[in-house]
Amino acid sequence: HDWLTGWSKLPGGAPEAHKARAILADILPQGLAFTRIAHELEWAESEARLAGIAQRKLDLPIRDLGGAPFLDALRDAHRHYGEALGLPHPAHERDQVSDSLEDFLDALRTYVVRVTAHVDRDDPATIALAEQLLAPLTGGPRRAGSPA
Incomplete structure (x- = not known):
């Protein structure tokens, strides 16, 4: 979130800023509010967002902005979080x-x-x-x- 937000604030109509704002609006329209709900629901929200990234091929622009390490770490953390919660079903x-x-x-x-x-x-x-x-x-x- 912070990483994309940083890109989104580039001045002068930079194409990277536009790309970052589009990604944020798509996958995090309410920011990180979903991280403050019950753990299982939070995990499901994260799962849906990660699936949306894959379905809409948002991983490509994320990687273009240098976000591959963030995306890989996020997927890994999500998998471990799910295992700790006894998920996925x-x-x-x-x-x-x-x-x-x-x-x-x-x-x-x-x-x-x-x-x-x-x-x-x-x-x-x-x-x-x-x-x-x-x-x-x-x-x-x-x-x-x-x-x-």
Whole structure:
């Protein structure tokens, strides 16, 4: 992430900066937020991102930017992390979980976008409503009487 971010900040419209921004937007649209979820879900997110890199042949531009050692180290660390967690599950289970997880994440992203789209910064009521609707996702305050 930091390595690609560094490339993305090159000034003057450098083609490498454009390439790095495109890769970041594709594989890390929300940055590293997925690394703060449950370990098995984090691993599944990482697995999906690594599969996306391979499917969309993003390893080629990553390697063009000198990222081969990073990509190799990431794949190796991911494999060891999965082994430590007792993952991966058999391919058919993994595919079902990955599909379900991807559907869930798409629905969650859509929900967040729709909630935030209705916020008017000049209207405190819309801000309060958005905060209330997003509280379960952000760890924000809960209403009195709601379960912890």
